[in-house]
Amino acid sequence: MxxxxxxxxxxxxxxxxxxxxxxxxxxxxxxxxxxxxxxxxxxxxxxxxxxxxxxxxxxxxxxxxxxxxxxxxxxxxxxxLSQWVCPDPPPIDAEIDWVELTDAQADEMLRLARETDPGPFEARTNRLGDYIGVIRDGRLVAMAGERICLEGYREVSAVCTDEAYTGRGFAQALVLEIVRRQQRADCVPFLHVRTGSPAQVQAIHVYEKLGFQKRGDYAMTVLVRK
Incomplete structure (x- = not known):
């Protein structure tokens, strides 16, 4: 690895x-x-x-x-950051009604990402992999997808839920679906959690339940070009 x-x-x-x-x-x-x-x-x-x-x-x-x-x-x-890998997700059920997200929902995805701050997300980030989401009351209220994809590994990313819809199991169900897709493609799922973020404790609880194990601690350095 x-x-x-x-x-x-x-x-x-x-x-x-x-x-x-x-x-x-x-x-x-x-x-x-x-x-x-x-x-x-x-x-x-x-x-x-x-x-x-x-x-x-x-x-x-x-x-x-x-x-x-x-x-x-x-x-x-x-x-x-802490980095997590999922060698073998448990056989649990977390069924919800979700939809495939495409370029047609790109603006909605960007809006949700800016409102919830799951990490860097730009206008065409959705092109990097599969993205799925939950629609309620005509709006995208939760999503998860893929970002960094390399040979044998795919990152789970942009896991976020509108504050008004938290506590309903949306994040867990969406991550589980993405992870299962990645494993069917013979790829090891991995993800990153920002240390000290408001959602850190809850996120780790969900990821551990889905079979993720901590691999190590890293740092992302933000550099501004002079």
């Missing part, structure tokens, strides 16, 4: 290459796909190369980069 130490790098150099800009030591998703970027190593050269993919004033979120070279980057934030 060493690929999961730097999942975005392996995804952008593999299955998701068409969704990004890829160089010798640096890569990033297209801006309307995701702000996530990756470097092959912690060298200064990698971050210099990454700077060529980012316009001044814009930011990227990078897994485990080295020290940002002066004059190119400003360190904006460090976001601690």
């Amino acid at each position: 060493r690929e999961l130490d730097n999942p975005a790098w392996h995804a952008l150099n593999g299955k998701q290459r068409d969704f990004g800009m890829v160089g010798e030591r640096a890569a990033r998703y297209l801006p309307d796909i995701s702000p996530i970027a990756a470097v092959a190593d912690q060298s200064t050269q990698a971050l210099v190369e990454l700077a060529g993919f980012v316009e001044p004033g814009r930011f990227v979120a990078v897994f485990a980069p080295g020290e940002p070279p002066e004059g190119l980057w400003r360190l904006a934030a460090m976001a601690p």
Whole structure:
């Protein structure tokens, strides 16, 4: 599972290459796909190369980069994460009425993500994998999908529920469906939880119930291009 130490790098150099800009030591998703970027190593050269993919004033979120070279980057934030994998989900039922989400619901997906803040989500993030959701009263009120996908692994992402509809088991049911799809594709599901986020405790409770096990702790570094 060493690929999961730097999942975005392996995804952008593999299955998701068409969704990004890829160089010798640096890569990033297209801006309307995701702000996530990756470097092959912690060298200064990698971050210099990454700077060529980012316009001044814009930011990227990078897994485990080295020290940002002066004059190119400003360190904006460090976001601690825990990474979880699901080698074998339990045989539980969590049936609800859900729908497939496509480009037709892209605006609704973006609205829900901005209201609930499940992590970086842009106008075309939904292109990265399967997305499903729950519609109530004519509105999208819960969703889950896939983001970083590399050979043998797929990330569960954008798990969120409108505050008015929490406590109904929507997140658990949606994640379970995504996980089962990933396993049918012979992929190991994985996900990230922001350490210290308001939803951390509840999210971990749900994920452990679905068979996720903590793999390790990481940090996402937010860099702003000077």
